[in-house]
Amino acid sequence: GAGVSQSPRYKVAKRGQDVALRCDPISGHVSLFWYQQALGQGPEFLTYFQNEAQLDKSGLPSDRFFAERPEGSVSTLKIQRTQQEDSAVYLCASSADGNQPQHFGDGTRLSIL
Amino acid sequence: QKEVEQNSGPLSVPEGAIASLNCTYSDRGSQSFFWYRQYSGKSPELIMFIYSNGDKEDGRFTAQLNKASQYVSLLIRDSQPSDSATYLCAVKFWAGGSARQLTFGSGTQLTVLP
16 A cells, blocks of 8 residues: 555444454555554654564553564564553554655554543 | 754744754764654655765755764755744664664644745
8 A cells, every 4th residue: 555554543442351453554655663653742662563564562561561573574562451551642654764754654543441 | 872852942033034953962973964844743754864074055944063062953044834844853872783763752743934
């Protein structure tokens, strides 16, 4: 596709439920990033993939957060046993390689009730 | 801790004026610098990037970098109401190895008054 595509655009879940957020990067982009953006703040780094390899997951806030990119294209961010503090916009970005500018998708707005 | 600081604003300028957005960062090992524009409820959109000291111009936008002062700015000439948005400064810090992520400031909200 022309840009980074994320789904769903909005997700509402009850506390304790598991959620899965999908990211389809720009075709051919090797690098894929997940960020979390709280209201009124800049995005904060969660994790980074180069192809299918997860090279950095230092930003994941807890072991309830898990990300994968099994075939080096589409990525899924999974949050288990969601908590209210997980409510945020989750942004995916991709770049041609790790040194090129990153382009963002429209994000998934996650609300935990 | 690596930090990126921006004045949160709001910054208001009249239509046609120059808007000046500023950003400071904490680490001298920083590699590259980016400005993103974010409309409410939308994703960050890349406006400019700059790697070397000095100015870089693209249309109405000019990015300025001063590594000695750890300072990067964005100038918007002939500001338009459509420029009203939050502007995010982002820095890629060199951490060796595979580190490639951006560290963002909290953004400056710009309003261009018609």
